Amino acid sequence: MKIRDARDGDWERIWPFWQRIVRAGETYTWDPETTEPEARALWTGPGRRVFVVTDDAGTVVASAYVKANYGGPAAAVANAGFMVDPAHGGHGYGRALAEHVLAEAAADGYRAMVFNAVVETNPAVGLWTSLGFTILGTVPDAYDHPRHGRVGLHIMHRAL
Secondary structure (H helix, E strand, C coil), X not given: CEEEECCCCCHHHHHHHHHHXXXXXXXXXXXXXXXXXXXXXXXXXXXXXXXXXXXXXXXXXEEEEEEXXXXXXXXXXXXXXXXXXXXXXXXXXXXXXXXXXXXXXXXXXXCEEEEEEEECCCCHHHHHHHCCCEEEEEEEEEEEECCCEEEEEEEEEEEC
16 A cells, blocks of 8 residues: 555546535535535645555545644644545554654644544444544534435544
8 A cells, every 4th residue: 555645647546436426415525416526626726735646556545635623723733535436445554644744743733633524324423533633513413314314424633
């Protein structure tokens, strides 16, 4: 496995699993009908640092971005998004990417990371808590999950 900053041509390798994950409607609050140009702007737009994980064959199997969550005097608080291609789950790519992004965010000067809307049924909640994130609060019944009905959205935080 190799983790690196994204480069030209990587988006085309991220988009297929990005689309599959968002269309499933189970883990992200983005519109399942997000178009490719809209998705590209959400994931790779201005102010974002984007990472990819490649397997031993060079296949992009995961991606993440990090950006400032707020502006001005609060710009030292990061936000990030993470996706692992469902076809490549269960190999530790998500944890390795998360640890890498947290270290890079700290090296880039961020002092904390916050997730604004983690679907409470998302299996990644266990990963985030194991990496030191705490749930600051939960917005009840905020997300219409396709299998679980109305569920909450966690706001999660970790100092870097």
